Amino acid sequence: MADKKKKKSSKSNNLPKGMKVSTRRGGETEEIESEFKSTGGPILFMKKGDSFTVAMLQTPKEWTRFEEHAIPRKDGFRYVPCAGPKTCLVEKRIPDNEAKTYAMIPMYVYDLKTVKLFRAPGGAVNELMKTFKRVKKKGFLTRQFIFERNDETNFVTYEFERLDKKVKEKEAGSEVPDIDEIINERMKYNLNELGWLSKASLQDEDEDDDEEEIEDEDEDEDDIEDDEDDEDEDDIEDDEDDEDEDEEDEEDELPPKKKKKSKKKKGKK
Numbered sequence: 001m002a003d004k005k006k007k008k009s010s011k012s013n014n015l016p017k018g019m020k021v022s023t024r025r026g027g028e029t030e031e032i033e034s035e036f037k038s039t040g041g042p043i044l045f046m047k048k049g050d051s052f053t054v055a056m057l058q059t060p061k062e063w064t065r066f067e068e069h070a071i072p073r074k075d076g077f078r079y080v081p082c083a084g085p086k087t088c089l090v091e092k093r094i095p096d097n098e099a100k101t102y103a104m105i106p107m108y109v110y111d112l113k114t115v116k117l118f119r120a121p122g123g124a125v126n127e128l129m130k131t132f133k134r135v136k137k138k139g140f141l142t143r144q145f146i147f148e149r150n151d152e153t154n155f156v157t158y159e160f161e162r163l164d165k166k167v168k169e170k171e172a173g174s175e176v177p178d179i180d181e182i183i184n185e186r187m188k189y190n191l192n193e194l195g196w197l198s199k200a201s202l203q204d205e206d207e208d209d210d211e212e213e214i215e216d217e218d219e220d221e222d223d224i225e226d227d228e229d230d231e232d233e234d235d236i237e238d239d240e241d242d243e244d245e246d247e248e249d250e251e252d253e254l255p256p257k258k259k260k261k262s263k264k265k266k267g268k269k
Helices: 002-013 029-035 089-093 122-142 179-193 205-253 261-268
Strands: 051-056 064-073 076-081 100-109 114-120 143-150 157-166
Touching (some): 051 122, 064 089, 122 157
Antiparallel strands (some): 051 143, 064 076, 064 100, 100 114, 143 157
16 A cells, blocks of 8 residues: 555656756855856846946936836835826826836946846936046946945945946947836836736737727627618518518408419418
8 A cells, every 4th residue: 555655646746757956066155156146137236235346338318217106015115117197007096106217227247247227316327427427428338337335324325436447348238128128017017016907907908999999899780780680570570461461452352262372372482
């Protein structure tokens, strides 16, 4: 009995032959630390004391600016990009919640070896604008920066120190992701986390409108067909009634000997 139980448990695993987790040990301290430095999503989130070496990939004129609402929750805040007064769910539900302006600044982050987007508040944007005005476009995009988060004051601030190290062509030519799409996905995700979106509302509104129009057209066609069918049925019934009335009239007019002709009329029917 014990053997049978073992066989059942092995079948219930349902894993392909040879499939097992790949593990590793050893390595230098820096190598181990680098494995646990997750690059995460496309947006660069900085914790207290974080410092990165970065290269700017766009000038201020190219930065994507947008408004964003901060929704207080028990576990902190949910940040929802504003879709505008006509469609923004935050403005409809919490009219007093004012949106703040942010800029999505693409950077090549040397520590993570990838492109990240820094969601820059007003203070950080102003600091970078000062640097840009001082060194102009050439010095802004061709030199590396030390980018730090400062928590020493009551408010979190971000500091940028321009270095003499040049940005290589490989990093300078890094592809910038679709920022508009990322901002819209951020809005959808946080609205969904707030429980303000149903599954149906995540679909394109255009598709819903098209389906409604198709349904309306189908209903109209059904109504027309029903009306036509009703009219046809009425016409058939009227014709049958007329034929019956005609038959009764003919039978009354026919002599008694020729009543057999009524059979032929039934055949014609």
